[in-house]
Amino acid sequence: MVSGNLEVIFPAATREYAPFIQKLWNDAAFQATYNRRHELQMLPRIATYFLERAVEISRTDYEPSDMDILYAEGTQSSNGLSSMEFSFPTRERESFIDGYQHDPLARYQLIRLHPSSLGASCKWVGMFEDINMVLFCVSLTDYDEFWLDSNGVLINKMVASKQLFETIVSHPTLEQKDFLLILNKADLLLEKMEEVPLTRCEWFHDFNPVISHHNNNLTASVAQRAFHYIAVKFKRLFDSLTHSKLYVCMVTGLEPDSVDEAFRYAREILKWDHNDNSFINNEFSTTTVIEASTTS
Numbered sequence: 001m002v003s004g005n006l007e008v009i010f011p012a013a014t015r016e017y018a019p020f021i022q023k024l025w026n027d028a029a030f031q032a033t034y035n036r037r038h039e040l041q042m043l044p045r046i047a048t049y050f051l052e053r054a055v056e057i058s059r060t061d062y063e064p065s066d067m068d069i070l071y072a073e074g075t076q077s078s079n080g081l082s083s084m085e086f087s088f089p090t091r092e093r094e095s096f097i098d099g100y101q102h103d104p105l106a107r108y109q110l111i112r113l114h115p116s117s118l119g120a121s122c123k124w125v126g127m128f129e130d131i132n133m134v135l136f137c138v139s140l141t142d143y144d145e146f147w148l149d150s151n152g153v154l155i156n157k158m159v160a161s162k163q164l165f166e167t168i169v170s171h172p173t174l175e176q177k178d179f180l181l182i183l184n185k186a187d188l189l190l191e192k193m194e195e196v197p198l199t200r201c202e203w204f205h206d207f208n209p210v211i212s213h214h215n216n217n218l219t220a221s222v223a224q225r226a227f228h229y230i231a232v233k234f235k236r237l238f239d240s241l242t243h244s245k246l247y248v249c250m251v252t253g254l255e256p257d258s259v260d261e262a263f264r265y266a267r268e269i270l271k272w273d274h275n276d277n278s279f280i281n282n283e284f285s286t287t288t289v290i291e292a293s294t295t296s
Protein backbone atom coordinates (compact mmCIF):
# COMPACT_ATOMS: atom_id res chain seq x y z
CA MET A 1 0.00 0.00 0.00
CA VAL A 2 2.84 2.36 0.90
CA SER A 3 4.48 1.88 -2.49
CA GLY A 4 1.17 2.54 -4.20
CA ASN A 5 1.47 -0.73 -6.07
CA LEU A 6 -2.11 -1.87 -5.83
CA GLU A 7 -1.45 -4.77 -8.21
CA VAL A 8 0.21 -6.52 -5.29
CA ILE A 9 -2.94 -6.33 -3.19
CA PHE A 10 -5.54 -6.45 -5.93
CA PRO A 11 -4.01 -8.46 -8.76
CA ALA A 12 -5.56 -8.27 -12.20
CA ALA A 13 -7.35 -11.54 -11.45
CA THR A 14 -9.47 -9.75 -8.86
CA ARG A 15 -10.85 -7.54 -11.59
CA GLU A 16 -11.64 -10.55 -13.73
CA TYR A 17 -13.60 -12.08 -10.87
CA ALA A 18 -15.54 -8.92 -10.14
CA PRO A 19 -18.47 -9.65 -12.52
CA PHE A 20 -18.81 -13.13 -10.99
CA ILE A 21 -18.82 -11.68 -7.51
CA GLN A 22 -21.52 -9.25 -8.51
CA LYS A 23 -23.53 -12.07 -10.11
CA LEU A 24 -23.21 -14.28 -7.03
CA TRP A 25 -24.21 -11.38 -4.85
CA ASN A 26 -27.42 -10.92 -6.80
CA ASP A 27 -28.22 -14.61 -6.45
CA ALA A 28 -31.39 -15.25 -4.43
CA ALA A 29 -29.63 -17.54 -1.94
CA PHE A 30 -26.94 -14.95 -1.21
CA GLN A 31 -29.57 -12.26 -0.78
CA ALA A 32 -31.64 -14.48 1.54
CA THR A 33 -28.52 -15.13 3.60
CA TYR A 34 -27.74 -11.43 3.76
CA ASN A 35 -31.27 -10.70 4.94
CA ARG A 36 -30.74 -13.10 7.85
CA ARG A 37 -27.29 -11.69 8.69
CA HIS A 38 -28.31 -10.94 12.27
CA GLU A 39 -28.15 -14.72 12.84
CA LEU A 40 -24.51 -14.75 11.73
CA GLN A 41 -21.43 -13.48 13.52
CA MET A 42 -19.47 -11.85 10.77
CA LEU A 43 -21.60 -10.55 7.91
CA PRO A 44 -21.58 -6.77 8.23
CA ARG A 45 -24.61 -4.84 7.02
CA ILE A 46 -22.34 -2.76 4.86
CA ALA A 47 -21.36 -5.77 2.69
CA THR A 48 -24.14 -4.95 0.25
CA TYR A 49 -22.86 -1.43 -0.37
CA PHE A 50 -19.54 -2.62 -1.76
CA LEU A 51 -20.51 -6.00 -3.24
CA GLU A 52 -23.15 -4.32 -5.39
CA ARG A 53 -20.33 -2.20 -6.78
CA ALA A 54 -17.77 -4.99 -7.18
CA VAL A 55 -17.18 -4.25 -10.87
CA GLU A 56 -16.97 -0.50 -10.44
CA ILE A 57 -14.65 -0.74 -7.43
CA SER A 58 -12.32 -3.18 -9.18
CA ARG A 59 -11.68 -0.85 -12.08
CA THR A 60 -8.15 0.55 -12.17
CA ASP A 61 -9.49 4.09 -12.53
CA TYR A 62 -11.86 3.76 -9.58
CA GLU A 63 -11.79 6.80 -7.29
CA PRO A 64 -13.65 6.39 -3.98
CA SER A 65 -16.35 8.98 -3.39
CA ASP A 66 -16.78 10.65 0.00
CA MET A 67 -19.65 8.25 0.65
CA ASP A 68 -17.45 5.24 -0.23
CA ILE A 69 -14.94 6.46 2.34
CA LEU A 70 -17.64 6.95 4.98
CA TYR A 71 -18.92 3.45 4.29
CA ALA A 72 -15.50 1.84 4.54
CA GLU A 73 -14.54 -0.17 7.59
CA GLY A 74 -12.01 1.33 9.94
CA THR A 75 -8.73 -0.56 10.11
CA GLN A 76 -7.52 -2.00 13.35
CA SER A 77 -3.96 -1.59 14.48
CA SER A 78 -2.23 -4.58 16.01
CA ASN A 79 -2.26 -3.17 19.55
CA GLY A 80 -5.93 -2.28 19.29
CA LEU A 81 -5.36 1.46 19.43
CA SER A 82 -5.25 3.81 16.50
CA SER A 83 -5.52 7.55 16.45
CA MET A 84 -5.36 10.58 14.20
CA GLU A 85 -5.45 14.30 14.72
CA PHE A 86 -7.70 16.56 12.71
CA SER A 87 -9.15 20.04 12.62
CA PHE A 88 -11.49 21.96 10.35
CA PRO A 89 -9.35 24.59 8.60
CA THR A 90 -11.17 27.60 7.21
CA ARG A 91 -12.51 26.65 3.82
CA GLU A 92 -13.94 28.49 0.84
CA ARG A 93 -16.74 30.86 1.82
CA GLU A 94 -19.40 28.91 -0.11
CA SER A 95 -18.92 25.83 2.04
CA PHE A 96 -20.25 27.70 5.04
CA ILE A 97 -23.46 28.97 3.55
CA ASP A 98 -25.72 26.16 4.77
CA GLY A 99 -23.58 24.14 7.10
CA TYR A 100 -22.22 24.49 10.57
CA GLN A 101 -19.16 26.67 10.88
CA HIS A 102 -16.43 24.74 12.65
CA ASP A 103 -13.98 26.47 14.90
CA PRO A 104 -10.74 26.41 12.86
CA LEU A 105 -8.72 26.61 16.08
CA ALA A 106 -10.30 23.53 17.64
CA ARG A 107 -8.11 20.47 17.47
CA TYR A 108 -9.49 16.98 17.64
CA GLN A 109 -7.86 13.67 18.35
CA LEU A 110 -9.79 10.72 17.01
CA ILE A 111 -9.03 7.52 18.90
CA ARG A 112 -10.26 4.13 17.88
CA LEU A 113 -10.02 1.39 20.44
CA HIS A 114 -10.46 -2.32 20.40
CA PRO A 115 -11.43 -4.01 23.66
CA SER A 116 -8.27 -6.10 23.51
CA SER A 117 -6.46 -2.96 24.69
CA LEU A 118 -8.74 -2.66 27.71
CA GLY A 119 -6.43 -4.82 29.79
CA ALA A 120 -3.72 -2.15 29.47
CA SER A 121 -5.77 0.06 31.85
CA CYS A 122 -5.81 2.85 29.27
CA LYS A 123 -2.37 4.24 30.14
CA TRP A 124 -2.48 6.24 26.89
CA VAL A 125 -5.21 8.46 28.36
CA GLY A 126 -2.43 10.16 30.32
CA MET A 127 -1.15 11.60 27.04
CA PHE A 128 -4.14 13.93 26.80
CA GLU A 129 -3.72 16.32 29.70
CA ASP A 130 -4.73 19.47 27.87
CA ILE A 131 -8.07 18.32 26.55
CA ASN A 132 -11.32 20.24 27.10
CA MET A 133 -13.82 17.54 26.39
CA VAL A 134 -14.19 13.85 25.63
CA LEU A 135 -16.64 12.83 22.91
CA PHE A 136 -17.25 9.17 23.64
CA CYS A 137 -18.80 7.36 20.72
CA VAL A 138 -20.88 4.21 20.99
CA SER A 139 -22.85 2.50 18.27
CA LEU A 140 -26.53 2.04 19.21
CA THR A 141 -26.60 -1.18 17.23
CA ASP A 142 -23.83 -2.80 19.29
CA TYR A 143 -26.30 -4.29 21.73
CA ASP A 144 -26.49 -7.69 20.03
CA GLU A 145 -22.99 -7.76 18.53
CA PHE A 146 -19.90 -9.45 19.88
CA TRP A 147 -16.16 -8.97 19.93
CA LEU A 148 -13.34 -11.29 20.91
CA ASP A 149 -11.61 -9.82 23.95
CA SER A 150 -7.91 -10.18 24.79
CA ASN A 151 -8.55 -13.62 26.32
CA GLY A 152 -10.30 -14.86 23.19
CA VAL A 153 -13.70 -14.70 24.92
CA LEU A 154 -16.72 -13.28 23.09
CA ILE A 155 -17.95 -10.11 24.76
CA ASN A 156 -21.04 -8.09 23.92
CA LYS A 157 -19.87 -4.86 22.23
CA MET A 158 -22.23 -2.66 24.26
CA VAL A 159 -20.99 -4.23 27.50
CA ALA A 160 -17.40 -3.74 26.27
CA SER A 161 -18.18 -0.05 25.57
CA LYS A 162 -19.67 0.29 29.04
CA GLN A 163 -16.49 -1.15 30.60
CA LEU A 164 -14.30 1.14 28.52
CA PHE A 165 -16.48 4.11 29.45
CA GLU A 166 -16.12 3.26 33.15
CA THR A 167 -12.34 3.02 32.83
CA ILE A 168 -12.03 6.27 30.93
CA VAL A 169 -14.37 8.45 33.00
CA SER A 170 -12.65 7.25 36.17
CA HIS A 171 -9.18 7.95 34.81
CA PRO A 172 -7.40 10.61 36.94
CA THR A 173 -6.34 12.57 33.82
CA LEU A 174 -9.97 13.08 32.84
CA GLU A 175 -11.38 14.01 36.24
CA GLN A 176 -13.69 17.04 36.02
CA LYS A 177 -13.70 16.94 32.22
CA ASP A 178 -16.89 17.32 30.24
CA PHE A 179 -18.07 14.17 28.53
CA LEU A 180 -20.40 14.09 25.55
CA LEU A 181 -21.71 10.64 24.75
CA ILE A 182 -22.41 10.23 21.04
CA LEU A 183 -24.86 7.43 20.39
CA ASN A 184 -24.17 6.65 16.74
CA LYS A 185 -25.96 4.68 14.00
CA ALA A 186 -29.31 6.19 15.00
CA ASP A 187 -30.68 5.39 11.54
CA LEU A 188 -30.18 1.67 12.10
CA LEU A 189 -31.64 1.31 15.58
CA LEU A 190 -35.29 0.78 14.63
CA GLU A 191 -34.40 -1.68 11.88
CA LYS A 192 -32.33 -3.71 14.30
CA MET A 193 -34.95 -3.62 17.05
CA GLU A 194 -37.43 -5.15 14.62
CA GLU A 195 -35.10 -8.15 14.36
CA VAL A 196 -33.56 -8.36 17.81
CA PRO A 197 -35.04 -7.00 21.07
CA LEU A 198 -32.95 -4.50 23.00
CA THR A 199 -33.13 -6.84 26.00
CA ARG A 200 -30.75 -9.19 24.15
CA CYS A 201 -28.03 -7.16 25.86
CA GLU A 202 -27.82 -8.10 29.53
CA TRP A 203 -27.27 -4.47 30.55
CA PHE A 204 -30.62 -3.54 28.96
CA HIS A 205 -32.62 -6.39 30.53
CA ASP A 206 -35.22 -4.05 32.05
CA PHE A 207 -36.11 -2.16 28.86
CA ASN A 208 -39.86 -2.55 28.79
CA PRO A 209 -41.66 0.18 26.88
CA VAL A 210 -45.37 0.09 26.18
CA ILE A 211 -45.05 -1.06 22.60
CA SER A 212 -47.44 0.29 20.01
CA HIS A 213 -47.32 -1.69 16.80
CA HIS A 214 -48.13 -0.20 13.47
CA ASN A 215 -48.64 -2.73 10.67
CA ASN A 216 -46.84 -5.23 12.89
CA ASN A 217 -43.73 -3.05 12.85
CA LEU A 218 -42.20 -1.20 15.74
CA THR A 219 -42.74 2.53 15.44
CA ALA A 220 -40.06 5.19 15.41
CA SER A 221 -41.12 6.28 18.90
CA VAL A 222 -39.97 2.92 20.27
CA ALA A 223 -36.51 3.56 18.84
CA GLN A 224 -36.64 7.03 20.39
CA ARG A 225 -37.52 5.50 23.75
CA ALA A 226 -34.73 2.97 23.38
CA PHE A 227 -32.33 5.83 22.71
CA HIS A 228 -33.52 7.66 25.85
CA TYR A 229 -33.26 4.45 27.87
CA ILE A 230 -29.66 3.86 26.74
CA ALA A 231 -28.78 7.52 27.32
CA VAL A 232 -30.14 7.34 30.88
CA LYS A 233 -28.22 4.09 31.51
CA PHE A 234 -24.99 5.89 30.65
CA LYS A 235 -26.01 9.04 32.54
CA ARG A 236 -26.64 7.07 35.73
CA LEU A 237 -23.36 5.24 35.35
CA PHE A 238 -21.52 8.51 34.78
CA ASP A 239 -23.22 10.17 37.75
CA SER A 240 -22.33 7.26 40.02
CA LEU A 241 -18.67 7.49 39.01
CA THR A 242 -18.15 11.25 38.75
CA HIS A 243 -21.18 12.92 40.41
CA SER A 244 -21.55 15.09 37.37
CA LYS A 245 -23.76 15.40 34.36
CA LEU A 246 -23.19 13.45 31.17
CA TYR A 247 -24.26 15.11 27.93
CA VAL A 248 -25.71 12.83 25.28
CA CYS A 249 -26.67 13.19 21.65
CA MET A 250 -27.86 10.87 18.94
CA VAL A 251 -25.98 10.84 15.65
CA THR A 252 -26.10 9.22 12.23
CA GLY A 253 -22.45 9.16 11.26
CA LEU A 254 -23.15 8.95 7.54
CA GLU A 255 -25.03 12.26 7.57
CA PRO A 256 -22.70 15.28 7.77
CA ASP A 257 -25.44 17.52 9.24
CA SER A 258 -25.97 15.09 12.06
CA VAL A 259 -22.25 15.00 12.84
CA ASP A 260 -22.04 18.80 12.64
CA GLU A 261 -24.93 18.99 15.11
CA ALA A 262 -22.93 16.94 17.61
CA PHE A 263 -19.89 19.23 17.21
CA ARG A 264 -22.15 22.26 17.62
CA TYR A 265 -23.55 20.78 20.83
CA ALA A 266 -20.02 20.08 22.10
CA ARG A 267 -19.14 23.72 21.52
CA GLU A 268 -22.29 24.89 23.34
CA ILE A 269 -21.30 22.79 26.35
CA LEU A 270 -17.84 24.32 26.44
CA LYS A 271 -19.42 27.77 26.21
CA TRP A 272 -21.74 26.97 29.15
CA ASP A 273 -18.72 26.01 31.22
CA HIS A 274 -16.84 29.06 30.13
CA ASN A 275 -19.76 31.28 31.17
CA ASP A 276 -20.00 29.76 34.64
CA ASN A 277 -22.93 27.51 33.77
CA SER A 278 -25.19 30.52 33.24
CA PHE A 279 -26.49 28.90 30.04
CA ILE A 280 -27.23 25.60 31.68
CA ASN A 281 -30.97 26.09 31.86
CA ASN A 282 -31.29 27.30 28.29
CA GLU A 283 -33.65 25.21 26.23
CA PHE A 284 -31.79 23.26 23.60
CA SER A 285 -34.34 22.70 20.91
CA THR A 286 -32.94 19.84 18.85
CA THR A 287 -34.80 16.58 19.17
CA THR A 288 -31.71 14.43 18.93
CA VAL A 289 -30.15 15.88 22.04
CA ILE A 290 -31.03 14.80 25.54
CA GLU A 291 -31.57 18.14 27.23
CA ALA A 292 -28.77 19.39 29.39
CA SER A 293 -31.31 19.77 32.18
CA THR A 294 -32.50 16.15 31.94
CA THR A 295 -31.72 14.26 35.10
CA SER A 296 -31.12 10.53 35.13
Ligand SMILES: Nc1nc2c(ncn2[C@@H]2O[C@H](COP(=O)(O)OP(=O)(O)OP(=O)(O)O)[C@@H](O)[C@H]2O)c(=O)[nH]1
Nearest residue numbers: 046070071072073074184185186188251252253254
Ligand atom coordinates in the same frame (compact mmCIF):
# COMPACT_ATOMS: atom_id res chain seq x y z
N1 LIG B 1 -25.97 3.32 8.68
C1 LIG B 1 -24.96 3.84 9.37
N2 LIG B 1 -23.73 3.32 9.22
C2 LIG B 1 -22.73 3.86 9.93
C3 LIG B 1 -22.92 4.94 10.82
N3 LIG B 1 -21.72 5.25 11.37
C4 LIG B 1 -20.83 4.41 10.84
N4 LIG B 1 -21.44 3.56 9.98
C5 LIG B 1 -20.85 2.49 9.19
O1 LIG B 1 -20.32 1.54 10.09
C6 LIG B 1 -19.10 1.05 9.60
C7 LIG B 1 -18.08 1.48 10.60
O2 LIG B 1 -17.20 0.55 10.58
P1 LIG B 1 -16.16 0.43 11.75
O3 LIG B 1 -15.50 1.74 11.98
O4 LIG B 1 -15.34 -0.76 11.43
O5 LIG B 1 -17.04 0.17 13.02
P2 LIG B 1 -18.00 -1.04 13.29
O6 LIG B 1 -17.92 -2.03 12.17
O7 LIG B 1 -19.33 -0.49 13.64
O8 LIG B 1 -17.39 -1.61 14.61
P3 LIG B 1 -16.03 -2.44 14.80
O9 LIG B 1 -15.42 -2.74 13.47
O10 LIG B 1 -16.47 -3.68 15.49
O11 LIG B 1 -15.19 -1.54 15.63
C8 LIG B 1 -18.85 1.70 8.28
O12 LIG B 1 -19.34 0.86 7.27
C9 LIG B 1 -19.69 2.94 8.37
O13 LIG B 1 -20.13 3.39 7.12
C10 LIG B 1 -24.25 5.45 10.98
O14 LIG B 1 -24.53 6.36 11.74
N5 LIG B 1 -25.22 4.85 10.22
Ligand SMILES: [Mg+2]
Nearest residue numbers: 044072073074
Ligand atom coordinates in the same frame (compact mmCIF):
# COMPACT_ATOMS: atom_id res chain seq x y z
MG1 LIG C 1 -15.97 -2.87 11.69
